[in-house]
Amino acid sequence: MLTFVGLGLYDERSVTVAGREAIRSADRVVAEFYTSRLVGATVADVEDAHGVDVEVRDREGVERDPDFLDDAAETDVVFLTAGDPMTSTTHVDLRLRAHERGIETRIVNGVTAATAAVGLTGLQNYRFGKATTLPFADAHGGEGVPDSVVETVDDNREHGLHTLVYLDIKVDAGQYGRTDRGSPDGTAAREEEFMTADHAAGLLADVHPDALGIVVARAGAPDAEVVADRISALADGDFGDPLHLLVLPGELHPLEAEALAAFGDAPAELLPE
Amino acid sequence: MLTFVGLGLYDERSVTVAGREAIRSADRVVAEFYTSRLVGATVADVEDAHGVDVEVRDREGVERDPDFLDDAAETDVVFLTAGDPMTSTTHVDLRLRAHERGIETRIVNGVTAATAAVGLTGLQNYRFGKATTLPFADAHGGEGVPDSVVETVDDNREHGLHTLVYLDIKVDAGQYGRTDRGSPDGTAAREEEFMTADHAAGLLADVHPDALGIVVARAGAPDAEVVADRISALADGDFGDPLHLLVLPGELHPLEAEALAAFGDAPAELLPE
Numbered sequence: 111m112l113t114f115v116g117l118g119l120y121d122e123r124s125v126t127v128a129g130r131e132a133i134r135s136a137d138r139v140v141a142e143f144y145t146s147r148l149v150g151a152t153v154a155d156v157e158d159a160h161g162v163d164v165e166v167r168d169r170e171g172v173e174r175d176p177d178f179l180d181d182a183a184e185t186d187v188v189f190l191t192a193g194d195p196m197t198s199t200t201h202v203d204l205r206l207r208a209h210e211r212g213i214e215t216r217i218v219n220g221v222t223a224a225t226a227a228v229g230l231t232g233l234q235n236y237r238f239g240k241a242t243t244l245p246f247a248d249a250h251g252g253e254g255v256p257d258s259v260v261e262t263v264d265d266n267r268e269h270g271l272h273t274l275v276y277l278d279i280k281v282d283a284g285q286y287g288r289t290d291r292g293s294p295d296g297t298a299a300r301e302e303e304f305m306t307a308d309h310a311a312g313l314l315a316d317v318h319p320d321a322l323g324i325v326v327a328r329a330g331a332p333d334a335e336v337v338a339d340r341i342s343a344l345a346d347g348d349f350g351d352p353l354h355l356l357v358l359p360g361e362l363h364p365l366e367a368e369a370l371a372a373f374g375d376a377p378a379e380l381l382p383e
Numbered sequence: 384m385l386t387f388v389g390l391g392l393y394d395e396r397s398v399t400v401a402g403r404e405a406i407r408s409a410d411r412v413v414a415e416f417y418t419s420r421l422v423g424a425t426v427a428d429v430e431d432a433h434g435v436d437v438e439v440r441d442r443e444g445v446e447r448d449p450d451f452l453d454d455a456a457e458t459d460v461v462f463l464t465a466g467d468p469m470t471s472t473t474h475v476d477l478r479l480r481a482h483e484r485g486i487e488t489r490i491v492n493g494v495t496a497a498t499a500a501v502g503l504t505g506l507q508n509y510r511f512g513k514a515t516t517l518p519f520a521d522a523h524g525g526e527g528v529p530d531s532v533v534e535t536v537d538d539n540r541e542h543g544l545h546t547l548v549y550l551d552i553k554v555d556a557g558q559y560g561r562t563d564r565g566s567p568d569g570t571a572a573r574e575e576e577f578m579t580a581d582h583a584a585g586l587l588a589d590v591h592p593d594a595l596g597i598v599v600a601r602a603g604a605p606d607a608e609v610v611a612d613r614i615s616a617l618a619d620g621d622f623g624d625p626l627h628l629l630v631l632p633g634e635l636h637p638l639e640a641e642a643l644a645a646f647g648d649a650p651a652e653l654l655p656e
Contacts, residue, residue: 114502116494118399118492119492120401121401122400123399123400123401123404124399124400124401125399125400126391126396126397126398126399126400126494127395127396127397127398127399127400127403128393128394128396128397130400131396194494194498194501194502195502196501196502196503196505196508197501197502197508199507199638202505202507202638202639202642203638205505205642205646206505206638206641206642206645209645209646210645216605217499217502217503219391219392219494219498219499219502219603220494220498221389221399221467221492221493221494221498222495222498222508224498224508225467225492225493225494225495225497225498226490226492228467228469228470229387229467229468229469229470229490229492230469230490232469232475232478232479234472234475235469235470235495235497235514236513236514236515236516237513238513239512239513240509240510240511240512240542240544241508241509242509243509265542269513269538271513330492332489365472365475365476365479366475368479369475369478369479372479372482372483373478373482
């Protein structure tokens with residue numbers, strides 16, 4: 111059996127009780143932290159919390175050489191990821207490979223950044239359209255904001271819908287928002303580059319400088335923060351440690367506007383009457 | 384302090400470890416189960432699992448007379464809901480009321496049905512458009528499927544996007560899919576009516592009979608089930624105990640098609656080559 115367990119958003123206590131039981135009773139625990147990672151815990155913290163050894167795999171070790179599938183055919187293997195385990199396409203692929211080999215699979219879901227961002231902002235879940243990801247300029251070979259991102263935001267807006275904008279993460283790079291926390295496996299000094307919300311707002315300010323934007327910093331963490339302001343103003347902000355997300359709202363329901371004022375200090379002139 | 388804790392999707396073990404700690408250390412624990420409920424646990428199960436007393440409130444006790452806010456001004460009160468605590472607008476309103484009174488609030492997110500449905504089907508998170516809810520015919524005073532639902536589905540499809548369709552829940556009624564489990568508070572025989580996926584597919588078959596539909600039954604439960612078939616065929620199915628959801632897919636990526644065949648037994652003729 112291969113059980114995919116989502117660790118949730120923040121630290122070793124963000125997993126569900128059912129997930130924790132699956133980890134503790136597993137014969138072998140494998141994890142990847144290249145699609146996302148816990149910002150409030152190291153791998154050692156996860157190991158200590160559950161009393162298990164965690165084998166961290168890189169992309170190649172999951173996508174090309176998932177040797178742990180051999181064990182999953184005979185014993186209970188748990189595969190850990192931050193957030194929810196099925197948010198990344200690569201894990202759907204892994205589940206399909208296991209299935210092809212006749213290995214039973216199970217999913218223990220985790221809390222996602224999207225869920226937390228909706229909750230923290232007070233925006234309504236069903237008023238969100240398609241989500242998008244804002245890449246670093248050099249990752250898409252162009253400058254500024256890719257057309258596909260602008261189209262998604264504008265298309266959602268035309269329908270009155272909000273857009274959740276995930277911000278790019280680069281591994282083994284180093285420029286904006288680099289962390290000095292060291293690697294999640296506690297051994298190598300892997301460098302990670304998280305796009306910060308002020309950087310993202312700077313890019314988006316070329317497109318919609320006067321629109322309302324909402325920064326969600328450290329969704330799921332005890333020091334999570336929501337800041338709602340003009341996009342051009344957000345570009346000058348500093349929102350602290352990663353991860354950051356942006357929400358570009360469509361039409362605001364009165365209760366949503368009230369929540370943005372109360373929990374995100376949105377300036378009154380940017381909200382509907 | 385008022386801490387909103389999401390219990391997650393299925394039973395008393397679906398809460399996060401952080402949520403469990405909040406419950407255990409609270410001075411008072413209040414819950415509502417009228418917006419959603421745990422299908423795999425009674426309130427007594429939740430009380431036993433955490434060693435606390437849980438006061439269950441009905442809609443009026445939350446929206447009109449939330450007396451527990453008095454205590455939250457002085458002590459630690461936890462407010463429990465199934466799924467994620469901020470998915471329902473009414474809880475955003477409660478958080479705003481607390482905020483107005485100067486009460487600090489905190490959110491411990493839970494796993495949502497949307498997250499679980501995405502994971503179970505193998506569909507990709509960022510390929511979903513706006514979600515919608517299919518109401519019982521007598522709840523919207525018309526027959527069949529409301530125009531707003533059809534518009535959402537068709538509009539998403541035009542953009543190649545999938546639609547998550549939540550199915551109506553009625554409390555204190557009784558016709559389709561009534562459960563005999565008794566009330567979640569274990570005392571009164573409250574009657575609940577969950578729209579089943581076959582009933583929903585029957586309604587939708589008048590609009591798109593030959594389109595591919597995906598039933599997700601008991602998302603988050605150990606016996607969760609995914610069935611992908613023509614909508615007219617799903618109308619004749621039986622998908623067991625609630626809760627059920629439907630997904631109406633837009634354009635399918637090859638990996639999504641493969642997942643629907645593997646995990647939902649989708650007929651090959653309904654999938655792209």
